[in-house]
Amino acid sequence: MESRPVPSSVLVGQAVLDDALTNRGTAFTDEERDAYGLRGMLPPAVETLEEQVARCHAAFLACADPVAQLIYLRQLQDTNEVLFYRLVTDHVSEMLPVVYTPTVGEGCRRFSEIYRRPRGLFLSYADRGRIRELLANRPHRDVDVIVVTDGQRILGLGDLGANGMGIPIGKLSLYTAVGGIDPARTLPVLLDVGTDTTEVRDDPRYLGWRHKRVTGSDYDDFVTEFVDAVRAELPDVLLQWEDFATAQARPILERYRDTMLTFNDDIQGTAAVVLGALTSAARLSKVALTGQRVVMVGAGSAAIGVLDMVREAMVRAGLSEDEARGRIWVVDVDGLLTTSRRGLSPEQQAYARDADELDEWTTTKPSLIDVIENVAPTTLVGLSTVGGLFDEEVVSTMAGLVDRPIILPLSNPTSSSEADPADLMTWTGGLALVATGSPYPPVEVDGVEVEVAQSNNVYVFPAIGLAVTAARATRVTDSMLVAAATELGAVAAERATDDPAPLLPPVSDLPATARRVALAAALAAVEDGVAPPATEAQLRAAIHRARWTPHYA
Ligand SMILES: NC(=O)C1=CN([C@@H]2O[C@H](COP(=O)(O)OP(=O)(O)OC[C@H]3O[C@@H](n4cnc5c(N)ncnc54)[C@H](O)[C@@H]3O)[C@@H](O)[C@H]2O)C=CC1
Numbered sequence: 060m061e062s063r064p065v066p067s068s069v070l071v072g073q074a075v076l077d078d079a080l081t082n083r084g085t086a087f088t089d090e091e092r093d094a095y096g097l098r099g100m101l102p103p104a105v106e107t108l109e110e111q112v113a114r115c116h117a118a119f120l121a122c123a124d125p126v127a128q129l130i131y132l133r134q135l136q137d138t139n140e141v142l143f144y145r146l147v148t149d150h151v152s153e154m155l156p157v158v159y160t161p162t163v164g165e166g167c168r169r170f171s172e173i174y175r176r177p178r179g180l181f182l183s184y185a186d187r188g189r190i191r192e193l194l195a196n197r198p199h200r201d202v203d204v205i206v207v208t209d210g211q212r213i214l215g216l217g218d219l220g221a222n223g224m225g226i227p228i229g230k231l232s233l234y235t236a237v238g239g240i241d242p243a244r245t246l247p248v249l250l251d252v253g254t255d256t257t258e259v260r261d262d263p264r265y266l267g268w269r270h271k272r273v274t275g276s277d278y279d280d281f282v283t284e285f286v287d288a289v290r291a292e293l294p295d296v297l298l299q300w301e302d303f304a305t306a307q308a309r310p311i312l313e314r315y316r317d318t319m320l321t322f323n324d325d326i327q328g329t330a331a332v333v334l335g336a337l338t339s340a341a342r343l344s345k346v347a348l349t350g351q352r353v354v355m356v357g358a359g360s361a362a363i364g365v366l367d368m369v370r371e372a373m374v375r376a377g378l379s380e381d382e383a384r385g386r387i388w389v390v391d392v393d394g395l396l397t398t399s400r401r402g403l404s405p406e407q408q409a410y411a412r413d414a415d416e417l418d419e420w421t422t423t424k425p426s427l428i429d430v431i432e433n434v435a436p437t438t439l440v441g442l443s444t445v446g447g448l449f450d451e452e453v454v455s456t457m458a459g460l461v462d463r464p465i466i467l468p469l470s471n472p473t474s475s476s477e478a479d480p481a482d483l484m485t486w487t488g489g490l491a492l493v494a495t496g497s498p499y500p501p502v503e504v505d506g507v508e509v510e511v512a513q514s515n516n517v518y519v520f521p522a523i524g525l526a527v528t529a530a531r532a533t534r535v536t537d538s539m540l541v542a543a544a545t546e547l548g549a550v551a552a553e554r555a556t557d558d559p560a561p562l563l564p565p566v567s568d569l570p571a572t573a574r575r576v577a578l579a580a581a582l583a584a585v586e587d588g589v590a591p592p593a594t595e596a597q598l599r600a601a602i603h604r605a606r607w608t609p610h611y612a
Pocket residue numbers: 212213214215216303304305324325326329332356357358359360361362390391392393442443444445448469470471472475495496497514515516517
């Protein structure tokens with residue numbers, strides 16, 4: 060699918076230039092300039108898209124710092140979407156750290172300060188009772204994908220309130236750049252229910268609703284009103300929940316996952332990419348998934364989502380439920396999860412170790428280092444939000460106990476990452492198998508530069524969007540996510556034949572990887588009966604047809 064032509068019967072003159080979906084700027088031909096009343100409104104040169112991209116790339120490189128680059132790219136996106144997406148897709152590895160983690164985190168922290176033009180919908184609690192009417196005000200009628208946040212857990216940066224809008228905008232940019240979803244059919248949504256971060260609320264520039272967070276049944280009612288409005292206005296849309304605090308994330312997902320086309324990216328998307336990376340690491344470390352001892356640091360929605368999928372994968376590979384659980388230890392801010400701990404949620408209790416097990420240990424309240432010493436984990440995963448948590452003591456202790464430590468510091472942005480891959484390599488003598496949530500430069504192993512895989516849900520959510528759009532799926536099922544993880548592991552395996560090798564395909568191949576992952580997920584949707592019957596060839600063709608690419612029609 061290509062970009063749309065200018066609807067000349069509707070738009071003329073300045074309106075053509077103001078519509079980012081149809082504007083071509085200096086690429087309007089002489090004929091088009093006459094047809095749309097643009098002659099004289101643009102400098103005389105007529106550029107090709109490639110020339111425009113080269114000019115914009117130079118301007119991007121001339122920006123003083125990453126936030127300035129983000130401001131530049133967002134302004135380009137609001138002016139000429141084809142040009143923005145062509146620039147991003149031509150330079151995916153260079154642009155991803157700006158439109159996404161880590162810079163998007165700083166962009167959210169400074170969202171109100173750097174705000175330029177409206178994008179998406181701000182649904183404020185102050186407007187409760189009118190949410191359907193607000194949704195009807197959306198800029199484009201037909202929507203394939205909504206990404207919604209309430210801004211309470213923006214990456215590892217905490218409660219940023221309405222400033223969290225940078226995340227749905229960034230995620231949807233990747234739905235288009237990676238998954239090929241038509242940008243005119245995407246809608247970022249911010250549920251503004253206040254913020255408990257006083258620094259944000261009291262900032263004179265803050266653009267959100269200045270109120271403490273709405274909680275309890277008032278919050279639930281507001282979410283219900285939003286979902287009811289979505290069901291009424293956009294019954295076929297894919298609704299992605301993003302960066303909700305754990306207390307909200309899981310209950311919302313459970314409430315809606317079986318009755319509408321929806322998923323939680325932090326819980327389910329993250330799980331699929333981590334399983335893909337872990338499959339790849341298990342192969343390189345020559346210890347099967349069923350033989351791994353996994354220590355998860357963090358017990359929030361992301362961590363528990365990952366463990367649920369890893370456990371299921373272990374069971375599919377032959378372990379019993381109990382055996383699979385027996386290979387997992389979870390450490391949170393208060394130490395190891397055990398059956399004697401109070402206040403664990405049912406999802407966390409599933410991973411609580413029997414308190415009797417600790418009889419052999421020298422402590423009754425084990426910290427992370429105690430767990431490492433007693434468990435000798437083969438895999439250490441960080442979804443804790445705590446930068447630098449995997450320090451030299453933790454990592455060198457682990458490296459002294461196993462041959463090939465698999466270490467995945469997955470918290471975002473970079474400031475929240477549990478470790479820097481270069482340190483991990485130094486502390487493990489180059490033996491660690493590493494993937495991070497945010498991008499890092501290559502590390503040197505035995506004089507060879509090795510790319511560090513970015514284990515981030517960007518490998519999954521755009522592909523799920525493409526799969527459901529192409530296959531016309533009505534649900535996002537667990538099998539679709541498992542199929543996505545399996546295919547991701549397979550793509551990585553094809554590339555990573557040598558050791559050392561990155562655990563995931565390169566970021567520069569994200570669009571091609573997304574097509575393969577989308578096909579696997581679409582096939583699973585058909586098999587699950589949540590999409591109309593179709594053969595693999597038909598689905599492949601549907602994925603090809605569904606993809607929007609940045610070209611002038
Ligand atoms: N790489 C990726 O694709 C993804 C990464 N993430 C990252 O995961 C992180 C966590 O997300 P959520 O689970 O939603 O957050 P959360 O705030 O619900 O969970 C954080 C967990 O870490 C634990 N924790 C805090 N300090 C700790 C410490 N010193 N030692 C051990 N545990 C500690 C807390 O007890 C809590 O269980 C965020 O930084 C987010 O950016 C989330 C989704 C995807």
